[in-house]
Amino acid sequence: MITNTEIATLQDRWAHLRSHRRVVSRVKLLVEWEEGSSRQRANGITVDVSESGCMAVVSGPLRLNQCVRLIHPQNGKSAEAKVVWRDHEAWDVGLELVQPDASFWGVKI
Structure with missing residues (x-):
């Protein structure tokens, strides 16, 4: 069984590896990308x-x-991003903004 001290140590380690602080938040997005000569879109x-x-x-x-465009339907903002991580079994992805912008998400970070 993992102890609270071990959990705190792991959390501290991950915090130092990240370029920016993460905040748990559910933000709806549209994701667009080019595939051949057609534009694809997914929710x-x-x-x-x-921020990043x-x-x-x-x-x-x-x-x-893959390079994609993120569109925030509630505030109308869009941002270029790159897929930097992908789960091999599901639709989970890590997306890095080309130009970091904490205001894009519409939440306090």
């Missing part, structure tokens, strides 16, 4: 967000290192 929702990106569940076949 997504974040699991957590930071998010972890999200996206209902589309995104590839690692």
Whole structure:
């Protein structure tokens, strides 16, 4: 069984590895990308967000290192991003904003 001290040590370690603080927040997104000559679009929702990106569940076949456009339907903002992590069994992806912008998400970070 893992102790509270071990949990705190792991959390501290991960905090130092991250470029920006993460906040648990569910933000609905549209994700767009080019596939051949056509534009593809999928719905997504974040699991957590930071100034530099998010972890999200996206209902589309995104590839690692793929460039996408994130569209925040509530505030109309859009941002270019890159898929930097992808779960091999599900639709979970890590998305890094090309230009970090904490205001994109519409939540306090």
